[in-house]
Amino acid sequence: MKSTPLRLRVxxxxxxxxxxxxxxxxxxxxxxxxxxxxxxxxxxxECGACTVIMNGQAVNSCLVLVGQANGADVxxxxxxxxxxELSPLQQSFIDHGAVHCGFCTPGMVMSxxxxxxxxxxxxxxxxxxALSGNLCRCTxxxxxxxxxxxxxxxxxxxxxx
Amino acid sequence: MSQFRSVNHPVRRxxxxxxxxxxxxxxxxxxxxxxVWGKVLRSRYPHARIRSINAEKARSLPGxxxxxxxxxxxxxxxxxxxxxxxxxxxxxxxxxxxxxVALVAAETESIAQAALALIEVEYEELPGVFDPLAALEKGxxxxxxxxxxxxxxHHHVQKGDLAAGMAEADLVLEREYRTQFIEHAYIExxxxxxxxTHPFGHYLTIYGSFQNIYNIRRSVAKVLALxxxxxxxxxxxxxxxxxxKDEVMHAMAGRAALLAQATGRPVKMVNxxxxxxxxxxxxxxxxxxxxxxxxxxxxxxxxxxxxYADAGAYASMTPFVTWRSVVQATGPYQVPHVRTDIYGxxxxxxxxxxxxxxxxxQVCFAxxxxxxxxxxxxxxxxxxxxxxxxxxxxxxTATGQVLNRHRVSLKxxxxxxxxxxxxxxxxxxxxRFNETNAEKKRGIGVAVSYRGVSLGGEGTDAAGAYVSVxxxxxxxxxxxxVEMGQGLRTIYTQIVAEELGISADRIVFLDxxxxxxxxxxxxxxxxxxIMGGSAMKDAAGRLRLTIHGVAADKxxxxxxxxxxxxxxxxxxxxxxxxITFEEAVRHTALRGLRLTELGWYQGPKVSWxxxxxxxxxxxxxxxAANVAEVEVDAETGQVEVLxxxxxxxxxxxxxxxxxxxxxxxxxxxxxxxxLLEEVEMDKGVTRNLNFDEYFVATTMDVPxxxxxxVENPDEFGPYGAxxxxxxxxxxxxxxxxxxxxxxxxxxLRELPMDLERVLLxxxxxxxxxxRGSVER
Numbered sequence: 001m002k003s004t005p006l007r008l009r010v011x012x013x014x015x016x017x018x019x020x021x022x023x024x025x026x027x028x029x030x031x032x033x034x035x036x037x038x039x040x041x042x043x044x045x046e047c048g049a050c051t052v053i054m055n056g057q058a059v060n061s062c063l064v065l066v067g068q069a070n071g072a073d074v075x076x077x078x079x080x081x082x083x084x085e086l087s088p089l090q091q092s093f094i095d096h097g098a099v100h101c102g103f104c105t106p107g108m109v110m111s112x113x114x115x116x117x118x119x120x121x122x123x124x125x126x127x128x129x130a131l132s133g134n135l136c137r138c139t140x141x142x143x144x145x146x147x148x149x150x151x152x153x154x155x156x157x158x159x160x161x
Numbered sequence: 162m163s164q165f166r167s168v169n170h171p172v173r174r175x176x177x178x179x180x181x182x183x184x185x186x187x188x189x190x191x192x193x194x195x196x197v198w199g200k201v202l203r204s205r206y207p208h209a210r211i212r213s214i215n216a217e218k219a220r221s222l223p224g225x226x227x228x229x230x231x232x233x234x235x236x237x238x239x240x241x242x243x244x245x246x247x248x249x250x251x252x253x254x255x256x257x258x259x260x261x262v263a264l265v266a267a268e269t270e271s272i273a274q275a276a277l278a279l280i281e282v283e284y285e286e287l288p289g290v291f292d293p294l295a296a297l298e299k300g301x302x303x304x305x306x307x308x309x310x311x312x313x314x315h316h317h318v319q320k321g322d323l324a325a326g327m328a329e330a331d332l333v334l335e336r337e338y339r340t341q342f343i344e345h346a347y348i349e350x351x352x353x354x355x356x357x358t359h360p361f362g363h364y365l366t367i368y369g370s371f372q373n374i375y376n377i378r379r380s381v382a383k384v385l386a387l388x389x390x391x392x393x394x395x396x397x398x399x400x401x402x403x404x405x406k407d408e409v410m411h412a413m414a415g416r417a418a419l420l421a422q423a424t425g426r427p428v429k430m431v432n433x434x435x436x437x438x439x440x441x442x443x444x445x446x447x448x449x450x451x452x453x454x455x456x457x458x459x460x461x462x463x464x465x466x467x468x469y470a471d472a473g474a475y476a477s478m479t480p481f482v483t484w485r486s487v488v489q490a491t492g493p494y495q496v497p498h499v500r501t502d503i504y505g506x507x508x509x510x511x512x513x514x515x516x517x518x519x520x521x522x523q524v525c526f527a528x529x530x531x532x533x534x535x536x537x538x539x540x541x542x543x544x545x546x547x548x549x550x551x552x553x554x555x556x557x558t559a560t561g562q563v564l565n566r567h568r569v570s571l572k573x574x575x576x577x578x579x580x581x582x583x584x585x586x587x588x589x590x591x592x593r594f595n596e597t598n599a600e601k602k603r604g605i606g607v608a609v610s611y612r613g614v615s616l617g618g619e620g621t622d623a624a625g626a627y628v629s630v631x632x633x634x635x636x637x638x639x640x641x642x643v644e645m646g647q648g649l650r651t652i653y654t655q656i657v658a659e660e661l662g663i664s665a666d667r668i669v670f671l672d673x674x675x676x677x678x679x680x681x682x683x684x685x686x687x688x689x690x691i692m693g694g695s696a697m698k699d700a701a702g703r704l705r706l707t708i709h710g711v712a713a714d715k716x717x718x719x720x721x722x723x724x725x726x727x728x729x730x731x732x733x734x735x736x737x738x739x740i741t742f743e744e745a746v747r748h749t750a751l752r753g754l755r756l757t758e759l760g761w762y763q764g765p766k767v768s769w770x771x772x773x774x775x776x777x778x779x780x781x782x783x784x785a786a787n788v789a790e791v792e793v794d795a796e797t798g799q800v801e802v803l804x805x806x807x808x809x810x811x812x813x814x815x816x817x818x819x820x821x822x823x824x825x826x827x828x829x830x831x832x833x834x835x836l837l838e839e840v841e842m843d844k845g846v847t848r849n850l851n852f853d854e855y856f857v858a859t860t861m862d863v864p865x866x867x868x869x870x871v872e873n874p875d876e877f878g879p880y881g882a883x884x885x886x887x888x889x890x891x892x893x894x895x896x897x898x899x900x901x902x903x904x905x906x907x908x909l910r911e912l913p914m915d916l917e918r919v920l921l922x923x924x925x926x927x928x929x930x931x932r933g934s935v936e937r
Binding site: 030035036037038039040041042043044046047049076077078080081086090093094095097099100101102103104105106109127128129131132133134135136137138139140141142143144145 | 648824
C-alpha cells in the first residue's frame with residue numbers, strides 16, 4: 001500500500017508522491033523513478049553498487065528506507081552529467097580506463113564524488129579509504145584510484161590557468 | 162612511434178560513456194509492459210529424493226500466474242554442453258542445494274516469493290558425499306547412473322619413462338596442496354527477461370546477463386523443444402562474468418522462457434546475491450599431489466602428479482577445465498619424464514565449472530609453490546632453479562609438443578619482472594628487515610607460468626565477424642563473441658579502424674544477438690582478441706581492398722600504393738593524390754560493390770591423443786612472471802601485500818591501457834584467491850552467501866600493481882596479439898605463498914592463506930550450517 005507521503009529532491013528535481021513505507025530507497029529510485037544507474041549487487045550494504053549521495057553523504061541506498069529520505073537531497077549518477085556534458089570525474093573515469101564491465105561504476109563514481117565534495121584534494125590513501133566500501137571485480141581498483149587522482153590534478157591545473 | 166594508427170594505442174573504451182552515466186542497460190534494468198516476476202524454489206537438501214510436490218496452495222495465492230515443475234518441461238529434461246546431466250528442474254532427485262525444484266510466475270516479486278513458501282515438497286533425504294576422495298571409495302553414495310564410481314572425467318599425460326626419470330634423481334620430493342571453492346563474484350547478479358512467442362510470431366526472445374550466448378541458446382532450445390532459429394538471445398550489458406554466466410544462465414534462461422510460454426507474459430527473473438552464490442557454479446577445489454625427481458645440479462628429471470578435482474553435482478565444464486590442468490600441470494619447465502593424472506569427481510557440493518583461469522590457478526599454485534620448495538631443499542636460489550629448467554625456444558612440453566612456432570619468452574618475462582623490482586636488492590633488504598623486526602616479517606616471492614591460448618584440444622575453434630560500411634562512411638560491426646567488461650568491443654573497433662584507416666569514433670558496435678551475429682563459439686579461454694580479432698581483421702581487410710580498389714581507379718594509382726589514415730586514402734609515393742574515405746565509399750556504393758563483409762577465422766590445427774596423453778595441445782602459448790612483496794604480522798597472521806609486479810607477454814597489446822586493466826584486475830582476483838576468498842561448504846551447505854562473509858579484495862587490500870607488457874608478436878594473432886585475460890590471475894597466489902614462506906619460514910600448502918593458516922598453519926573455523934542473515 002502506498003500509504004506514506006514522500007517529498008524529496010532527486011538530481012535537483014523536487015518529487016512529491018506516495019510510497020510504500022517498507023520500500024528501500026534503492027527500489028524507489030530504480031522502479032518508481034527509473035533511475036537504473038543505481039545498481040543492486042548484494043542488498044546488504046557490502047558492495048556499494050547502489051551508492052547515491054544523500055544530503056552530501058555517500059550512502060548505500062539498499063540500506064535506506066525511502067521514508068528516511070523524506071526531505072532529503074539525493075544525487076544519483078544520472079544527476080552528474082549536465083546537458084549531456086560529463087562531469088570531470090566521469091570524464092576522468094573514461095580517460096583512465098577505469099570503466100570495465102561498468103556495474104560498479106555508478107556507485108564508485110558516487111563514492112568518489114562524495115569524497116571530492118567534502119575534500120577537494122584527498123590523498124591517495126584518503127581516496128582508497130573512501131572507495132573501500134565499493135567492490136569491483138574487474139579493475140583491481142588501480143585505474144579507478146588513478147581516475148580520482150586525475151580529476152584532482154586536472155581541476156587543480158585548470159584553476160591555475 | 163608505433164607502426165599502427167589505432168591498434169597498439171590506448172584508445173578510450175567505446176562502451177564507457179553509457180556505463181559512466183548510468184545509461185547502460187543491464188538485464189535487471191529492463192522492463193516490458195505486462196511484465197511478471199519469476200522465482201525458483203530450490204532444494205532443501207544437498208541430496209534427496211523428491212517424493213511429491215504439491216503446488217495447490219501456491220497456485221491459489223492471488224497474483225500467482227503459474228507454478229511449474231519438471232513435468233511441465235516440454236523438451237529435454239536436462240542440459241549441459243559436455244555431459245548433459247543437469248536438470249532444468251529436478252525430476253525425482255536433487256543433487257545439490259542449488260537445484261531448482263519448482264518455478265513460480267506472479268504479478269509481483271513479493272507475491273512470487275510468498276508463493277515459493279506455499280509449495281509443499283516431500284523429500285526423502287539421501288546420504289550425501291562431499292569430498293572427492295570419499296566419493297571415489299567403494300560404497301560411496303552416487304549421483305549419476307552413468308557414473309557409478311562418481312568419476313566425471315579422468316585425463317592423463319604420459320611422457321618418457323617415469324621410473325627411469327625418478328631413478329636418475331638425487332632428490333625425490335613429494336608434497337600435497339589444496340585449493341578452495343571460489344565464487345566468481347561478478348558484481349552484477351544474474352538476471353533475464355524472457356518474452357513469450359507472439360501468437361503470430363516465430364521466435365522467443367530472451368534478454369539476459371549472458372556470457373556464452375550460443376551455448377545458452379542451445380540449452381534453451383533443447384528444453385523447450387524448439388529449433389535454434391526460434392530461440393533468440395540478446396545480451397544485455399554484462400556486469401562481469403569471469404566464466405560464470407554460462408550454465409547458471411542456461412538454467413535461468415530456460416526457466417524464464419518456460420514461464421513466459423506458460424503465462425503468455427514477459428517474465429523477469431533476478432537473482433539476489435544469496436541465490437546467486439547458492440546456485441551458481443564455482444571454481445574447482447583441487448587436491449594436488451606433486452612428486453618430483455631432481456638432480457643435484459638442479460635439473461628436474463621427472464614429475465608425477467595426481468590431482469582430484471571436486472566437480473560437485475554436475476559435469477558442467479569439468480571435463481575441459483581438468484584437461485587444461487593436465488596439460489599445464491608441470492608448469493613452464495622442461496621435464497623429460499612425466500606422468501600426470503587428474504580425476505574430476507562428482508559430489509553433492511555446488512557444481513564447479515569455468516572460472517577465469519580454467520584449471521590453471523590450482524595447478525599453478527601447487528607447481529609454483531613446489532618449485533620453491535624443491536629449490537629450498539636443494540639449497541638453490543628459486544630463480545636460478547627456475548631459469549635452469551625453464552622452457553626455451555624449441556623445448557618439448559610435457560605433452561610432447563615442440564615449441565617452435567612462437568617465441569618462448571619465459572626467461573624474458575621473468576628477467577623483466579625481476580629487474581623492475583630489483584629482486585636481489587629486495588631479497589637482501591627483507592632479510593635485514595627480518596633480522597631486526599620481531600612483529601613484522603617481510604618477504605618476496607616469484608611465480609611463472611605458460612598458458613595455452615584459446616580452446617586448444619578442447620574442441621572446434623573458429624570465430625566470425627560482421628563489418629558493414631554505410632554509404633556515408635560510417636561503420637557498423639558486430640560479433641558473436643561478447644563484451645563482458647574485458648574490452649572486446651574496443652579491441653574490435655580498433656582493429657576495424659586500423660584496417661579501414663579511419664578513427665574509432667566512426668564505428669558503432671551493434672548489440673549481441675544470436676539471431677544476427679555469427680556463431681563464434683564461447684567467449685572464453687582468453688580467445689576473443691586472437692580469434693574474433695582475426696575475424697574482424699579478415700572482414701575489414703577485405704572491405705579495405707574493395708574500397709581502395711575504387712580509390713585507386715579514381716586516383717589513377719596502383720592499389721598497393723594506397724594507404725589509409727585518419728579517414729584519408731592517399732598514395733604513399735605521391736601523398737597529393739588522395740581521396741577521403743567517405744568519397745571512396747560513395748563511389749564504391751555507386752558501382753554496386755559490396756560494402757558488407759563477414760569475416761571468419763579458424764584456429765590453427767591442434768591435436769590431442771586422449772589414449773596416450775600426448776599432443777600439440779594449443780597452437781600458441783603466453784608466458785608470465787609475477788613478483789609479490791608481502792609483510793606478515795607475526796602476531797595476527799595478517800598478510801599485507803606491499804607491492805605486486807606482473808610481467809606478461811601478450812604478443813601485441815592491441816590496447817595497452819586495456820591490457821594493464823586486465824593485469825590489475827587479474828592480480829586483485831589472484832590476491833583474493835591467495836589470501837581472502839573461500840566459499841565454505843559444510844556438507845553441501847554453502848555457509849557464506851553474501852559479501853559480508855565472502856571476502857572480495859577491496860581498495861584497502863590491493864597494493865600498487867606494476868604491470869609490464871612484453872610484446873613478442875605471434876604469427877597467428879591479429880597484429881601478433883595473443884591473450885591476457887586469464888594468465889593475469891593464475892600465478893598471484895603462489896607468488897604470495899612464496900613471499901610468505903620467505904617472510905615466515907613456513908610453507909602454506911592450502912588456500913586461502915588467511916590469518917589462521919598463516920599464524921597456526923590450520924583453519925580454526927568450525928563448520929556450521931547457519932549463517933547470520935539466512936536461516937535454513
